[in-house]
Amino acid sequence: MKAVELYAGAGGLAMGVSLAGFKPLAVVEWDRWACDTIRENQRRGFPLVADWPLHEGDVRHFDWSAVPQDIDLLAGGPPCQPFSMGGKHQAHDDTRDMFPATVDIVRRLRPKAFIVENVKGLTRSTFANYYQYILLQLEFPEVPRRKSEEWFDHLLRLQAERTSGRSKGRRLTYNVVPTLVNAADYGVPQKRERVFIVGFRSDLGVEWSFPRATHSYDALLHTQWVTGEYWERHAVSRKNRPTMPQVLESRVRKLALSLLPLETLPWRTVRDAVAGLPSPQSRAASAYADHRFQPGARVYPGHTGSPLDLPAKTLKAGDHGVPGGENMLVNPDGTVRYFSVRESARVQTFPDGFVFHGSWTETMRQLGNAVPVALGHAVARSVAERLIRVQLEKASSQRVSERGAA
Known part of the structure; x- marks a missing residue:
């Protein structure tokens, strides 16, 4: 065709x-x-x-x-x-x-x-x-x-x-x-x-x-808070797992009591996307194309970053470089850092073998505009x-x- x-x-x-x-x-x-x-x-x-x-x-x-x-x-x-x-x-x-x-x-x-x-x-x-x-x-x-x-x-x-x-x-x-x-x-x-x-x-x-x-939020909640399969798959011990937000208690209770099988797969999260990648600040990061640390990330009103255990917020291109929060990762301890280009590419489901040309800001613009x-x-x-x-x-x-x- x-x-x-x-x-x-x-x-x-x-x-x-x-x-x-x-x-x-x-x-x-x-x-x-x-x-x-x-x-x-x-x-x-x-x-x-x-x-x-x-x-x-x-x-x-x-x-x-x-x-x-x-x-x-x-x-x-x-x-x-x-x-x-x-x-x-x-x-x-x-x-x-x-x-x-x-x-x-x-x-x-x-x-x-x-x-x-x-x-x-x-x-x-x-x-x-x-x-x-x-x-x-x-x-x-x-x-x-x-x-x-x-x-x-x-x-x-x-x-x-x-x-x-x-x-x-x-x-x-x-x-x-x-x-x-x-x-x-x-x-x-x-x-x-x-x-x-x-x-x-x-x-x-x-x-x-x-x-x-093919995927849903309810299925993600089920693997996180009903079966715990999500945390086990990522080798997150019980003591290191976050506490379930109170706002989700009623919804999760209904999922746990439901006898109907879930018809969808769980939403994929940031943790799913970056699994297997070393920290961009580590020496091992050099083995991956476009996986370099970018300093300067900070939180400010309206720009709070993407939690690790949910799908990322929409990656954006921005008129003048990369906007702060949408392209940031929020670690479990509350600290933030920018996604590397390789992490952003995974969030956009580009294959690891595909590389990007240009500066960090220019490359993130390409990723923010991509389907x-x-x-x-x-x-x-x-x-x-x-x-x-x-x-x-x-x-x-x-x-x-x-x-x-x-």
């Missing part, structure tokens, strides 16, 4: 897409440092990225005529700063809003499916109309914005197109499914809420829903399974028709 990756960054979503069986025809990213990261891993022969056709530059200036139409998948996370909680919230007034360019590329390439990822802030009430506008543009890519037309007027025209049903069977349209997900529910050791907008070309007749969560590899893989695998099923059904139907004709 063939794919195109837009706004690839350091390659988190693109690696998840590759793991799902898609072969990229183009991987496009404008940031030089992120491209250097991918190029460095290609130079080192890292298998997931070794044959990526990487193009450094703006997706709006790429020669899309070199990519055939009807590819299987278009994937990417348009720059999130226009909608980020930590950004300036300018949406359509922000020059970094790349949703219009994304729609243009969908219209050109006519992919069978697309996966678009963005921040939770996109769904805020402040952006309600613009969020609807994005979804409708992706649903009707062949109803483009007219020259000098205001975006809101275009939105009204798209609404009329949808209610009229005029495009059905005549134009390129997509069945679009937006879903807000928490990465921790899919095995990522990080509470990272993101919007995934997945679309299938309408003529394929695909029925699809977002993959079910967790495991989450990208879960979504892309679900899309791949559906596309393969469509191909098999089409082939089976064709064989039946040929036998009937004979």
